[in-house]
Amino acid sequence: MSSHLLLLCKGTDGFVLSDIMRDFKKFISKQIVKTIQEESESRREWMLDYFQKSCEHLKKEQKNKVWQDGYHAEIVESNWFIKQKVNYIRTNPVKDKIVTLPEDYYFSSARNYAGLEYELEIVLLDLF
Incomplete structure (x- = not known):
């Protein structure tokens, strides 16, 4: 999907789902930003600016915010x-x-x- 991700996953071997999701989102965010910076993308400046402005209000130091907060686990x-x-x-x-x-x-x-x-x-x- 172009605007969201649907995922069925399970934490095993002592891994907690919230930790998995945190690390997954962190890794994928970095890959998305890297790809946008390196590839020819007509919306490059708009997307990078959007990701940067999305984290200006955060207390922790963060350069880009790609994902919405949380996830919908069932x-x-x-x-x-x-x-x-x-x-x-x-x-x-x-x-x-x-x-x-x-x-x-x-x-x-x-x-x-x-x-x-x-x-x-x-x-x-x-x-x-």
Whole structure:
């Protein structure tokens, strides 16, 4: 999705989800800013200025703010709930009319399950 990320993940081996999300957002923010600075992008100045101004009010020293605060975690307690969330994630690009089929969205795990070329390494769930 161009404006948001839908992710189904789990903290394991003593890792806490809030720490994973903090580190993930920090790493991806740096990569996004680096890519914008290095690649030809017509909105480069606008985006960099926006990211910089978005953190001016923060107490901690931060140069760019790419993500909104927080995340929307939900506790998964059943296979039915996992299937529901995976279906929501997969059909989101279809609902937004970005693609016709879930597996047509290049950054979707639906490609992994369909046996198509994929960019994402995932753990295949034996639920489908």
